[in-house]
Each structure stands twice: as C-alpha cells, then as structure tokens.
Amino acid sequence: MTITITEIELSLVRLDLIHEFETSSHRKSHLDHIVVRATASDGTVGWGECASPSDPYYCSESTESCWYVLSEHLAPMVLGRPWEHPDDAAALTDRLSGNHFARAGLDMACWDLYGQARGETLATLVGGTAERISAGVSLGIEPTVDALLDQVARHVGDGYRRIKLKCRPGWDLEPVRAVRAAFPGIALQVDANTGYRADSAEHLAALTALDDQGLLMIEQPFAEDDLLGHAGLAARLDTPICLDESITSPAVLATALHLGAADIVNIKVSRLGGIGPSVAVHDVCRAAGVPVWCGGMHEFGIGRAANLAVASLPGFTLPSDVSGSDKYYRQDIVTPPIRATEGLVPVPDARPGLGVHVDESLIRTNRLRHAVLKEG
Structure with a gap:
C-alpha cells in the first residue's frame, strides 16, 4: 500500500513539570516539545513528537534547530512523495545530515500512519512481544540529600522497580550511599550525562x-565521543558502563562494542532518529548479548507511546524510563493516559499505530x- 503525506502541521507545545528536574548541566521546570501532525491523502492523521531539549546541552540539537529543520527541510522532502514503508519515507531525507531529534518527530508520524493503514499497533509492526514494560524512574539532582530521599520514597511507594539518580562531580557518592542505606534492596543506577x-x-x-x-x-x-575513556573505565570497574549520548547510530554502536566501551546500551528513539534506527540498534545488541533498556526525554504521551x-522488543531486559506520564505532567495530551501500576506500564493498544488518541x-x-x- 502507498501512503502520501499532503500536509504537515507543527505545534510547539509547553507542559509544566510537576517537579523541577536537574541534571549535570541545567535545571528545568517545563518542557517544550514539537508535536507533528501528518495528514495523508486519504485524510488519515499520524502523530509524532520531537522531544529535543530546548537548549543544546544534552546534544547539539535544540527546539529552535528542530523547528527549522522540520519546516524548511524534512517536511518539504516528504510532502507529496509516496512511500510504502516508513523506512522508505526516511530514505527520502537521506541527503540531510544528522538532526536525529527532528527526524524522529516526523518518523513517528509516518509509523503511526503506516500502522493505521495496516490496522496494526506499532509494537506489533516492529516485532514487540511484551504487553507490559517494567518501568524505572529517573530522579534529578535535588537541593539536599533529604529532599532526594523523599523523592525516592514516593516513587518506591508507587511500585517503581528501579531508581536512576542523576549525578555530577560533587553530587555522586553521598546521595548514592544515602539512597542505598535507606533502600538496600532497590535496583539503583546513576546517570552522569557526560559530566565527568x-x-x-x-x-x-x-x-x-x-x-x-x-x-x-x-x-x-564521559563525553559522547570519548569511547576510549569509557573503555578504560569499563576495564577498571566491576559496575557495568552504559552508553547513552554516545550511541547515535548502529555504526557507532559497533565501534563502542568493539572497544569494550559499553556493557549496556540505553536506546532512545529520539536520539537515534526514529523507530527504524532504534530497532536496528536493538538487533545489534541482542545479537551481541548486550542488554538494552529504553531511555526517555520526558516525552509527552505521543513520544512515550513510541x-x-x-521497549516491547525482546532484547529490552532491564527496566526502562517509560514511567507513567503523571509522574511528570498533571495532564498529558493523549488518551488513555499512560500510567504505571506496580512498576509496570501497558504497551498502548487503544488504536492501530501508536495506540493512543491525541487530544x-x-x-x-x-x-x-x-x-x-502543504504539498507544493
């Protein structure tokens, strides 16, 4: 079957966070994400989300750069041009370099259209097998250790099965020791976001x-391009080293694995440029016996559904950052709302495609x- 997108609508949407979130680089009280609404020639609407950071701290992209790339380059490359599979749609933009976050927003919308055309959910289309995903939560840097312990206690009480703590030089061993002492049995990890x-x-x-x-x-x-540094640290520690920012493509992943720089890989749909590249990274890791989990960018419900x-693919064996959206936002933009129960989040299946309805x-x-x- 052939799909042709005739209109792409971009909306920069702001949602306030319930609780401010701080990483090694900055603190934020709200998120601004670009929502992509793609209309096909038969009137079907597909939704995507560009969950780029507002500022170029996590990566070189930002909300402003993604808006420009989507409106001036990606949309014109796709509008009015027929395709049969989302990978074909992605191929229409091959001459554009990088800009993975911008690509991911449009890619999700194409997969949503494709799923609706086939009458299948996205999870089914990519070969997912899990109906519920084990969810962890990511907790930011707090003003005090006591404030952090309060946050951990609340989320452990909600049934989350893994706690991730943001860390940076000067905020690392003390908070980790405090959380480990208070919750000796909890699965615990830290995320430095290249801060060392x-x-x-x-x-x-x-x-x-x-x-x-x-x-x-x-x-x-360490920095995303310091694969040798990560390899050296991995050889030095018993604790597994996980790469996030470094893994921007299957090719970079292959280099990291060859060097011994990654024991675990965090797969982020947005960072990799969409569904297809994410599945490809999953497949490489699974073949190599490397565990993966799904990271997040505080996505709204559209990106969270993707x-x-x-994360329903069989290689995702560790708890993922796919917690309920009510952890971050008082009201999300999708129905039914994405919720966690005892640390498990159902894979959306309310409709074909992404599995959620957009309000x-x-x-x-x-x-x-x-x-x-519009086309033309």
Missing part, C-alpha cells in the same frame, strides 16, 4: 568510589507556535 572527564584523577576517583554500591550501571560518565512500543484541544491550549506546511 576521563583525564581527571579526581573524577576517576569519584567514579571508582561508586563501584562498591551495588549499582546496576553507571551511565554515560518508546513503549520499541487536539489540549495541543491548541498549550502551544506556543504553530505552522502548517
């Missing part, structure tokens, strides 16, 4: 000190910018 340096003796000592805390993993301690579908009135209420792009 492999050439710093002080930083290496801090990371080494975490090695006896029974952590599931230490995630992305993450859950990908367009909430998009209009919360949007900051709007553009409609």
Whole structure:
C-alpha cells in the first residue's frame, strides 16, 4: 500500500513539570516539545513528537534547530512523495545530515500512519512481544540529600522497580550511599550525562568510589565521543558502563562494542532518529548479548507511546524510563493516559499505530507556535 503525506502541521507545545528536574548541566521546570501532525491523502492523521531539549546541552540539537529543520527541510522532502514503508519515507531525507531529534518527530508520524493503514499497533509492526514494560524512574539532582530521599520514597511507594539518580562531580557518592542505606534492596543506577572527564584523577576517583554500591550501571560518565575513556573505565570497574549520548547510530554502536566501551546500551528513539534506527540498534545488541533498556526525554504521551512500543522488543531486559506520564505532567495530551501500576506500564493498544488518541484541544491550549506546511 502507498501512503502520501499532503500536509504537515507543527505545534510547539509547553507542559509544566510537576517537579523541577536537574541534571549535570541545567535545571528545568517545563518542557517544550514539537508535536507533528501528518495528514495523508486519504485524510488519515499520524502523530509524532520531537522531544529535543530546548537548549543544546544534552546534544547539539535544540527546539529552535528542530523547528527549522522540520519546516524548511524534512517536511518539504516528504510532502507529496509516496512511500510504502516508513523506512522508505526516511530514505527520502537521506541527503540531510544528522538532526536525529527532528527526524524522529516526523518518523513517528509516518509509523503511526503506516500502522493505521495496516490496522496494526506499532509494537506489533516492529516485532514487540511484551504487553507490559517494567518501568524505572529517573530522579534529578535535588537541593539536599533529604529532599532526594523523599523523592525516592514516593516513587518506591508507587511500585517503581528501579531508581536512576542523576549525578555530577560533587553530587555522586553521598546521595548514592544515602539512597542505598535507606533502600538496600532497590535496583539503583546513576546517570552522569557526560559530566565527568576521563583525564581527571579526581573524577576517576569519584567514579571508582561508586563501584562498591551495588549499582546496576553507571551511565554515560564521559563525553559522547570519548569511547576510549569509557573503555578504560569499563576495564577498571566491576559496575557495568552504559552508553547513552554516545550511541547515535548502529555504526557507532559497533565501534563502542568493539572497544569494550559499553556493557549496556540505553536506546532512545529520539536520539537515534526514529523507530527504524532504534530497532536496528536493538538487533545489534541482542545479537551481541548486550542488554538494552529504553531511555526517555520526558516525552509527552505521543513520544512515550513510541518508546513503549520499541521497549516491547525482546532484547529490552532491564527496566526502562517509560514511567507513567503523571509522574511528570498533571495532564498529558493523549488518551488513555499512560500510567504505571506496580512498576509496570501497558504497551498502548487503544488504536492501530501508536495506540493512543491525541487530544487536539489540549495541543491548541498549550502551544506556543504553530505552522502548517502543504504539498507544493
């Protein structure tokens, strides 16, 4: 079957966070994401979400750069051009370099259209097998250790099965020890978001000190391009090293695995540029016996639904950052709302495609910018 997109509508939507979130680089109280509404020639509507950071801290992309790339490049490359599979739609934009977050927003919309055309959910289309996903939560840097312990207690009480703590130099061993002492049986990991340096003796000592805390993993301690630094640390520690920002393609993944830089891989649909590349990274890791889990970018319900579908693949053996959207937002833009029960989140199946319905009135209420792009 052939699908042709005739209109792409972009909405920059802001949702306030219930609780402010701080990483090694910055603190945020709200999220601005670009929602993509793609209309096919038969009137079917597909939805995608560009969950890029507002500022270029996590990666070189930002909300502004993604808006430009989507409106000036990606949309014109796809509008009016027929395709049979979402990978074919992605191939229409091959001459554009990088810009994975922008690509992911359009890619999700194409997969949503494809699923509706076939009458199948995204999870089924990609070969997912799980109906519920084991969910962990990611907790930011708090003003005090006591404030962090309060957050951990609340989420453990909600049934989440893994706690991830953001860390940075000076906020690492003390909070980890406090959480481990208060919750000795919880699955615990840390995420540095590239905040440490492999050439710093002080930083290496801090990371080494975490090695006896029974952590599931230490995630992305060094810069994304420092694969040798990660390989050296992995050889030095018993705690597994997980790569996030570094894994931008199956080719980079192959290099990281060859160097011994990654014991575990965090797969993010947005960072990899969409569903197809995410499935490809999963397949490489599964063949190599490397565990994977699904990371998140505080997605709204559209992106969260895509993450859950990908996380239903059989290689996702560790708890993923696919917690209920009510952890972050008082009201999401999809129905039914994505919720966790005893640490498990159902894979959406309310309709073909992404499996969720989008509340367009909430998009209009919360949007900051709007553009409609048409064929021709």
